[in-house]
Amino acid sequence: MIRTLIADDEPLISTGIRTVLESAGDIEVVAVARDGREAVAAARRHCPDVALLDIAMPVMDGLTAAGELTGPRVVLLTAFGDEDNVRRAVRQGVSGFVLKTCTPDELIRAVRAAHAGQAYLSPAVARQVLDMAAPGDDERVRDAARRLAALTAREADVLALVAQGLSNAEVARRVHLTEASVKTYVSRILAKLNCTNRVQAALLLRDSTSLG
Numbered sequence: 473m474i475r476t477l478i479a480d481d482e483p484l485i486s487t488g489i490r491t492v493l494e495s496a497g498d499i500e501v502v503a504v505a506r507d508g509r510e511a512v513a514a515a516r517r518h519c520p521d522v523a524l525l526d527i528a529m530p531v532m533d534g535l536t537a538a539g540e541l542t543g544p545r546v547v548l549l550t551a552f553g554d555e556d557n558v559r560r561a562v563r564q565g566v567s568g569f570v571l572k573t574c575t576p577d578e579l580i581r582a583v584r585a586a587h588a589g590q591a592y593l594s595p596a597v598a599r600q601v602l603d604m605a606a607p608g609d610d611e612r613v614r615d616a617a618r619r620l621a622a623l624t625a626r627e628a629d630v631l632a633l634v635a636q637g638l639s640n641a642e643v644a645r646r647v648h649l650t651e652a653s654v655k656t657y658v659s660r661i662l663a664k665l666n667c668t669n670r671v672q673a674a675l676l677l678r679d680s681t682s683l684g
Contacts, residue, residue: 479511508532565668568592635674
């Protein structure tokens with residue numbers, strides 16, 4: 473079972489999220505919090521695998537709480553267009569972003585992906601993250617290019633597909649490898665690039681191509 477914590481200051485929303493997640497069969501909601509501070513305390517008590525946090529909460533917001541959580545992988549609930557928060561969270565290394573308007577199936581997929589060590593972004597958020605990554609200064613671009621030069625040709629191919637938002641299974645079909653092999657490649661790529669997750673690696677790839 474995937475032990476999950478929910479944090480949202482609106483009881484109706486948190487109740488709905490709990491109902492959706494527990495309908496999946498492999499997800500157990502072990503705690504519900506009303507703000508970020510409660511979420512941090514609940515995480516220490518219940519040791520969840522995944523924390524699903526609303527960004528906008530009283531007392532302590534979801535982003536601040538995410539920075540204090542060391543155990544669970546974090547998925548943030550966000551509103552479209554919330555670019556500053558999305559940018560901060562990507563750099564902070566959270567595991568995913570889900571729009572509050574997402575479908576029940578997407579919410580379940582996000583929790584499962586986070587638990588599996590993968591980054592998950594709602595399609596609209598993924599496009600937003602890549603679009604907001606404006607070309608940086610030349611030194612940052614050169615640094616990205618230097619880091620990417622450490623990848624083998626196969627690793628570079630896998631990263632290019634990951635940057636398109638493909639899952640491990642989808643990448644495996646494209647490059648004719650097993651899903652387990654792709655998972656190994658992704659882990660190796662993240663280690664070589666010193667990236668926390670797939671989103672950071674995708675942004676690094678974009679940086680490397682933005683010179684000129």
